[in-house]
Amino acid sequence: MRPRRPAWCSAAILVSTLALGGCGGEDFSEAEKATIASLSLASLPPLPPDPSNKYADDPAAAALGATLFFDQRLSPDGVVACGTCHLIDRQFQDDLPLGRGVGVGNRRTMPLAGVAWGPWFFWDGRRDSLWAQALTPLEDRREHAGTRAFYAHFIADNFAERYERIFGKLPDLSAVPSSAGPFGTEAEQSAWTAMPADQQDEVNRVFANLGKAIAAFERSIAPEETRFDRFAKALAAKENPEDPQGDAAFAPEEIAGLKLFIGKAACATCHTGPRLTDDSFHNTGVPPVEGLPEDLGRETAVAQVSADPFNCFGRYSDAPPESCGELRFMVKDNARMTRAFKPPSLRGAATRPPYMHSGQFKSLEEVVDHYDRAPAAPSGETELHPLSLSERERQQLIAFLKTLAE
């Protein structure tokens, strides 16, 4: 009998070693580790330059932009600032399904963290620079409801000295109507059309510079480190996956959710890179909102950004045409652009319902349910496929998403 003892013992030791080694729970494959690292803040490149805005990194422009961002006088009725919908203590968004300025818009206010890293702006990318984006709500009659002539006068009346120190001499605005612009009321549009071209150009330039100052400020709004980033950092730094400590340690359901996010649920197909967006446009079959006009997303936006006088090719852009690669090589005529929208960053998403471009979903449960079912698109074709997630897997995904907001 004695000779069998060592055999049993070594078998038992071998088995327990295997059990410990193989069931650690956090054993990510090398490919998974690489994907996790690519999603973490450590992979965020330096803030890219904006060649279309030569004031983008001018501190004086950023300071003026910060003042303007929170100034309610940026609407003729004196109640709507950029910060009215982009609330500074709410991730620069408003928690509402549809933005509310002077009136109610038909899109959800987007948060601003990391906005300056992206090439396209708004849910549909209808603007190609942060400064051109900033100008658009100012003239939208449901948002600030101003006109570019109104804003030129506003700058001259209130910020002439600060403006001239950054952008040079203001034009003589004495002959410019108090309110005139191509998107205003009928009277404001007529007043705009009646202005000589050089006067329109002078007003456009002041207006563009106002956008460039606001953009210079917005470039400072960077994504913040989350629990996920601390987990990813610990995972990358150590061979032993048991190592994440404190809040960088993930609970089993968070690890399972992360594996689903980059695996079976394929969220990381579009929510990729350290900002968790691919900066591209996708139809995910999000339902329409009753009462709103049909929204074709990127399909409409392609024509809008091409026609925008403030785009990268335009005369108010500081970029040489060869620096306008995104606009130059954008996908134009393609059925895939129908009802396609930009994946928003998922950083902080768990604490800012409602979701989707018009706030269609009230909770992460509804979001995950949508991606699981993958319903047909109202128009165009959805890129989604049904996922067959179990109830447990849905909860695991949500548990992981919360780590991006803690």
Next chain:
Amino acid sequence: MIYRTVERAEEDVLRSIGLYALALVVLLGLAFGAYLLVPPVAQKPELDTSRERTTADGLYVAAIAPEAAEIKQRELQSWTITVKTAAGQPVSDATIKVDGGMPDHNHGLPTAPEVTENLGEGRYRIEGIKFSMSGWWELRFDITSPAGTDTVTFNLVL
């Protein structure tokens, strides 16, 4: 006798440890079998990722190369394509269209790249290529010259 009893008891204990160990081995074996039965999502047949390929109908041999040493994701980049006849002569008067996408994810290229410069000697510069994520990408080229039109698809795994 006392010694023998102790040894017998020791043997019983060891035998039951052995049974537990055996059961654990069987369970682990079953778990491993189940693991093998469920194919990992990422497993794919080997892709031909060569950067030089003969076009579908054999008219041309095309080779592609990135201009930058590192293929960065989510950044616009330029590549060159070199086109030769099957006999190895440079094709310097080709019209080339670029397309592609990610077959696994049902989406095309995030941009619309174009040939922007004929560099001579059968070499062409393509601008506006962007890869929005890691994974399997296809780059397709429709090549037209007096010799005819032919197509070639390259696989890239990022």
